[in-house]
Amino acid sequence: MSASETLTPPAATTASANTIAAATPDSGLLRFLTCGSVDDGKSTLIGRLLYDTRGILADTLHAIERTSQKRGLSAVDLSLLTDGLQAEREQGITIDVAYRYFSTGTRKYIIADAPGHEQYTRNMVTAASTADLAIILIDARRGVLTQTRRHSYLAKLMNIPRLVVAVNKMDLVGYDAARFEEIRADYEAFARQLDIDVRFIPISALNGDMIVERGDSLAWYDGPTLLELLESAPAAHAAGRARHHDALRFPVQYVCRPQDSANPELHDFRGFMGRVEAGSVAVGERVTVLPSGRETRVREIRLLSADSHDSANEGQRARAVTGESVTLLLDDEIDISRGDMIVGPDNAPTVTRRIEAMLCWLSESPLDPRRKYLIRHTTRESKALLDGIDYRIDINSLERQAATQLEMNDIARVSFRLAQPLAVDTYTDQRATGAFIVIDEASNNTVGAGMIG
Amino acid sequence: MNALAASAAPAIDAAATKELSHLDWLEAEAIHILREVAGQCSRPALLFSGGKDSICLLRLAEKAFRPGRFPFPLLHIDTGHNYREVIDFRDRRAAELGERLIVRSVEDSMARGTVVLKSPGESRNKHQSVTLLEAIEEHGFDACIGGARRDEEKARAKERIFSFRDEFGQWDPKNQRPELWNLYNARSGPGENMRVFPISNWTELDVWQYIERERLELPSIYFAHLRPIVRRNGLLAPVTPVTPAQPGDVVEELQVRFRTVGDITCTAPVESSATTVAAIIEETAVTTISERGATRLDDQTSEASMEQRKKEGYF
Numbered sequence: 001m002s003a004s005e006t007l008t009p010p011a012a013t014t015a016s017a018n019t020i021a022a023a024t025p026d027s028g029l030l031r032f033l034t035c036g037s038v039d040d041g042k043s044t045l046i047g048r049l050l051y052d053t054r055g056i057l058a059d060t061l062h063a064i065e066r067t068s069q070k071r072g073l074s075a076v077d078l079s080l081l082t083d084g085l086q087a088e089r090e091q092g093i094t095i096d097v098a099y100r101y102f103s104t105g106t107r108k109y110i111i112a113d114a115p116g117h118e119q120y121t122r123n124m125v126t127a128a129s130t131a132d133l134a135i136i137l138i139d140a141r142r143g144v145l146t147q148t149r150r151h152s153y154l155a156k157l158m159n160i161p162r163l164v165v166a167v168n169k170m171d172l173v174g175y176d177a178a179r180f181e182e183i184r185a186d187y188e189a190f191a192r193q194l195d196i197d198v199r200f201i202p203i204s205a206l207n208g209d210m211i212v213e214r215g216d217s218l219a220w221y222d223g224p225t226l227l228e229l230l231e232s233a234p235a236a237h238a239a240g241r242a243r244h245h246d247a248l249r250f251p252v253q254y255v256c257r258p259q260d261s262a263n264p265e266l267h268d269f270r271g272f273m274g275r276v277e278a279g280s281v282a283v284g285e286r287v288t289v290l291p292s293g294r295e296t297r298v299r300e301i302r303l304l305s306a307d308s309h310d311s312a313n314e315g316q317r318a319r320a321v322t323g324e325s326v327t328l329l330l331d332d333e334i335d336i337s338r339g340d341m342i343v344g345p346d347n348a349p350t351v352t353r354r355i356e357a358m359l360c361w362l363s364e365s366p367l368d369p370r371r372k373y374l375i376r377h378t379t380r381e382s383k384a385l386l387d388g389i390d391y392r393i394d395i396n397s398l399e400r401q402a403a404t405q406l407e408m409n410d411i412a413r414v415s416f417r418l419a420q421p422l423a424v425d426t427y428t429d430q431r432a433t434g435a436f437i438v439i440d441e442a443s444n445n446t447v448g449a450g451m452i453g
Numbered sequence: 454m455n456a457l458a459a460s461a462a463p464a465i466d467a468a469a470t471k472e473l474s475h476l477d478w479l480e481a482e483a484i485h486i487l488r489e490v491a492g493q494c495s496r497p498a499l500l501f502s503g504g505k506d507s508i509c510l511l512r513l514a515e516k517a518f519r520p521g522r523f524p525f526p527l528l529h530i531d532t533g534h535n536y537r538e539v540i541d542f543r544d545r546r547a548a549e550l551g552e553r554l555i556v557r558s559v560e561d562s563m564a565r566g567t568v569v570l571k572s573p574g575e576s577r578n579k580h581q582s583v584t585l586l587e588a589i590e591e592h593g594f595d596a597c598i599g600g601a602r603r604d605e606e607k608a609r610a611k612e613r614i615f616s617f618r619d620e621f622g623q624w625d626p627k628n629q630r631p632e633l634w635n636l637y638n639a640r641s642g643p644g645e646n647m648r649v650f651p652i653s654n655w656t657e658l659d660v661w662q663y664i665e666r667e668r669l670e671l672p673s674i675y676f677a678h679l680r681p682i683v684r685r686n687g688l689l690a691p692v693t694p695v696t697p698a699q700p701g702d703v704v705e706e707l708q709v710r711f712r713t714v715g716d717i718t719c720t721a722p723v724e725s726s727a728t729t730v731a732a733i734i735e736e737t738a739v740t741t742i743s744e745r746g747a748t749r750l751d752d753q754t755s756e757a758s759m760e761q762r763k764k765e766g767y768f
Binding site for chain 2: 016026027029057058059060083096097098099100101103105108110125126129130182202233235253254256257258263266271273274275303306315323324325338353362376377378379391399432435436438439445446449
């Protein structure tokens with residue numbers, strides 16, 4: 001660990017922290033990931049965000065101070081916060097995605113911290129799958145590198161709605177505006193191919209410039225701080241675009257039939273339980289059940305409110321929106337079970353027994369084209385057989401290559417034939433109904449992640 | 454199709470455009486996880502201790518499954534060294550909900566000889582793993598839902614929401630299943646099982662805010678009360694029949710509350726005057742000490758003690 005990876009006590013005071021943290025967050029929740037290696041100052045950036053927003057408590061800090069001293073470091077090494085496991089310390093590696101939390105009082109944040117070296121693609125794809133925003137770190141001294149392109153490609157592949165390119169270590173280039181502009185121009189030239197929405201920001205994670213506080217050294221930059229960018233990004237459930245206007249996608253997770261209830265009113269109760277993955281649903285609206293194609297109307301929407309308990313008629317709602325877990329009651333008695341999907345009348349998903357997708361292989365055992373795998377898509381499972389590999393992406397050059405099998409961390413364009421029909425959207429249209437995982441039935445392990453399109 | 458879509462698009466009312474608060478989002482995620490357990494697992498159980506995190510789980514289970522019954526029994530592994538108030542609360546809450554509560558006791562495992570204490574005074578906390586695995590085997594549970602949170606501890610920070618355990622109940626941090634989107638893989642073979650943590654993404658503050666919002670009842674020892682205390686290693690050790698004062702101890706009567714409630718021998722209260730949930734939220738928002746740091750008499754022995762216990766089948 002280099003000395004520049006350690007943190008000096010923050011110049012930024014947290015005088016307002018008490019009032020900040022005590023206020024109830026009201027602008028929802030944002031999930032983001034940080035892309036970069038230790039050398040880019042990723043751990044320092046996460047440490048800085050946690051520290052300046054009081055996401056690290058004193059005893060945790062003291063524990064890593066003690067460890068830093070034991071290792072002969074002159075300052076606190078915040079990467080110790082994210083490299084926690086004994087198994088990792090023994091091997092000197094970071095195993096896996098770790099999740100960190102902080103709150104500003106207006107918004108709660110979940111950071112997915114994917115390690116930069118080992119199994120990078122697999123870890124970043126995992127962390128990116130739930131992220132609303134990605135921060136791509138560039139070392140101001142080194143500029144746009146191969147890994148920058150790789151991170152950006154994966155962010156695009158995983159359809160993360162917003163990217164922030166943070167040019168870090170500005171302190172080591174004398175806070176030079178020209179250097180920042182040079183890197184921005186380089187990045188934009190390359191990002192044009194990818195068609196992504198990017199914000200640029202100069203920072204020094206080490207000194208805390210432009211993270212939570214503006215600092216004094218970047219006076220030429222008049223844009224928002226990193227935290228301001230995070231605070232204003234669309235929240236989890238509204239990510240990307242106006243999701244409530246999208247067509248309804250409601251995969252059925254569980255059917256509630258309390259026939260044995262003491263309450264006779266419940267003998268005919270049939271509640272379809274699930275989460276509104278896209279769009280919204282209102283009482284009286286027409287819906288279609290897939291794959292059967294049967295149509296009906298929504299009779300009731302239920303979610304126990306804070307005041308309601310378990311009596312049969314409490315918790316009724318007029319509408320449910322994207323992200324909410326509710327129970328739907330329908331007008332007609334239609335045979336519906338887990339794995340079916342209730343959708344809006346327009347813009348129906350495609351019901352298909354063949355899918356084309358970008359596939360990231362996650363397992364140490366290579367993809368075997370002769371074997372049957374299990375695909376889990378929303379709440380539905382189907383046996384699947386590989387139909388073909390169109391090409392594999394070289395993650396460094398981004399070129400397409402011929403391939404006959406896939407190894408861990410490979411990304412490829414593939415097609416599968418399915419035993420059961422799935423109701424799919426393209427992944428770029430709807431993450432929830434465009435994504436699937438591949439399961440190896442022999443080991444029960446999750447071995448692949450797919451994006452339909 | 455397009456014309457139809459335009460005319461059929463419903464007017465977006467205020468409820469449709471409102472943003473979900475962070476608690477709404479966390480609640481919806483947890484309900485989704487609970488329903489995935491019900492949909493994918495054949496014999497799940499929900500671990501209910503009477504503590505605040507599992508009290509939240511029960512509320513989430515109500516939201517997930519009412520007006521039906523829970524598709525799982527409640528399970529408590531009792532060390533025999535729990536506070537009476539918490540055990541009474543546990544029994545009362547299970548009865549109010551009309552759900553089945555299974556209690557398995559570390560003392561029974563000791564009587565069977567499957568738990569052997571190194572000394573009579575040794576904490577039974579880590580031995581809960583043995584009793585838990587025995588209960589899993591006895592009932593054939595293929596999933597145990599628990600209230601662990603990732604903000605509690607660094608081993609937890611890297612654990613999956615659906616965490617696979619082998620037939621010895623072991624967690625292998627190097628061999629975890631990738632967990633993408635909200636597509637959870639709960640498949641397990643005979644003798645293996647899943648541990649499922651629906652409130653993985655909640656912090657201590659989120660839990661208290663949810664308790665306030667849902668007006669959830671808690672055991673009384675979560676609120677400030679007077680209690681005989683001995684100061685040990687910077688922590689407040691409660692003086693009880695199980696943990697009597699030692700010669701030379703100075704016993705003080707302090708106003709304290711518990712931030713976390715568990716085995717008496719390893720859970721310490723903190724000084725507090727908070728007698729309401731709102732007051733606790735204020736204290737939680739400004740505390741400088743983490744929940745486990747302030748309260749665990751056991752985890753401070755080694756940097757890796759939670760990780761070690763998890764590898765041995767702990768919750």
